Amino acid sequence: MRSLILFISLVLAGLVLIAGCTGTTPEVQKTPAVTAAPTPAATPIPTPQATEAPSQAMTPAPVQMPGKVAYSVDSAVTLGRMHGVMMEAIEEALAYPVLAEPEEKEDFEGKVKEFDLLAVMFEKQAGLDRPENADIKASYDSILSKKKALVTDAENFFAVYEKKGMVTDGDVVVLEESIDGFTSEFGPFTESYFAVVSEEDLKDNDHARVALDILTMHRTLMEGIEEVFGYVLLNESIEKEEFTANIQKFNEAGAALVNDDYLGESENKAKLAAYTSVMSAKERMVDAAYVMFAEFEDTGKVSKSTGDAFEKEVDSTTTAYDILLEEVLKDL
Template sequence: MKMLFICALLIGLVMLPLGVMAEEGTLVEDETAGVNISEEIAIVETNTPNLAPMFGKVHQTLLMATEEAFGYLLTGDIAEKEAFFKELALSEEAMTAFEGAASGAMEDEQVIVTGFDEVKTSYANLTAAADTMFVSFETEGKPVMDDVIAFEASVDIVFDTTDKVWDEYNVDGPATVDASVRSLYGRLLAAVQESYAYPVLGDMIEKEDALADFADFDTVIAQYEQKYPDASYDDIKAMKAEIQAAAEAMFASFEENGTADPADVAALETLVEEMNEKALKLFDTSSEETVVIEESSEIEETAVNTTA
């Protein structure tokens, strides 16, 4: 009996560690099975509006409005005044759109946002000066030089700001062919604005500025042709040649007669209206968006409480 008892005891001592090991193995297996690891990686694409063409539309429509204001003084045609306010409405729509998108400005677009704020501040002075100029013109039956000069000064402040913005933003020139064409329309319309101002003010500096702007257009387009050799600028070059010829014809009649020939003014106006229609179509920014890719990851871990 003692022998049987001793054998049973020895067998028990041997089996006990094996049972413990089996239990620990079961616990480890259960614990591993109880860990729930899930990982989710989301790639989110957000479209951020390209602020450059949006600011360009503000610039372009203000140039167009300025041209209409001088056209009214030259012709006395109320349609020119109405067109001025129509272009201002387009400018204000463009400003509202820009403000709505400015919160998503990229780092390199901050210079545009700052410039826009300055333009908007100056815009109020431009519209007030225009109102004063129109009232005195309609009262006196002719442009009142002090009011015209004040309006011209307010215009210069706005466009000095836009020029500064483009110089700082486009350090290496426009980044795309479309951007280069838009900039050329802006340069051409600036030359037109100076062209209209010359017979209104009678100041030779306005003529010199207009001719300088036309020459600058030629210089810049030559640079763009080198940068984008596969692009064609023939259409806008032909348009520029026609507009400059019409402007110079208006200059000649003004210098000969003391007033610009209405036929010359009308010929220039027709060309400018055609240009404006084409230019505005280039500022549809619906297809020009910057894609920003954001990655986010979430890891969820649930572990079994092995002490329970």
């Protein structure tokens, strides 16, 4: 009897289950409508997570390299421009008493102001206020101190010239020593900074790499031009020798740039034209420099026409360089 009751109970339970399944079948047909409704709301949910994850993973890459900090291309370009601008300012300072042109002094002052504006930009881009950059900030602050001393000595140099109508070897030596103090720190600083630019920024970015090369070439060129005026002011053969050495170094860097095939790429035709203009202007400038050397060695002085001819080619060269740099930078 108990078995019969158990059997009947099982049968009834089975019927209930069957009835339940068949009874819910119409509801199952509604399920797509129910599950489809939250789908649009659910779809965006993974999206921000997917975009955040790569960002978090990639953030350290530009600023971390094995054993050292990596710097951004933007900050390196700004630093390179600072260096080039200050070298142009130095050239203007030395040219002032040789050419007797107030415009040279005005250009010096303008270049110094441009340097100061770029310095503010660099400090922000390089994050010099961050604790981990304390060492580089200390080196940078030392350079700014040397630059301040250079500007003061240049102003004194101008004052002597304007008062006496001439400058003595002693006056020139004071300024030259100040220039050497500045460049002997700024040169290695810039070179080291360029060497530690983020590999992530330079990876597959020929424009960034070439921009740094061109900035280095410009610095070398301006150091050479500075020596031209140093030679006719101090009459020391080492100044002339250093001019020749810097031009050779510049030419070698230019040849390496051409051999790199960057300028030969079809999309870089405008850059090739600008580079060609730089090299042509540089050759004219070098020729004018040697004419000035010859006149100085023959007569012990530089005539206004000869000095003006050289300065004209210097301006032509720096203008051509500015065009080349902008052609490269606009593609960064």
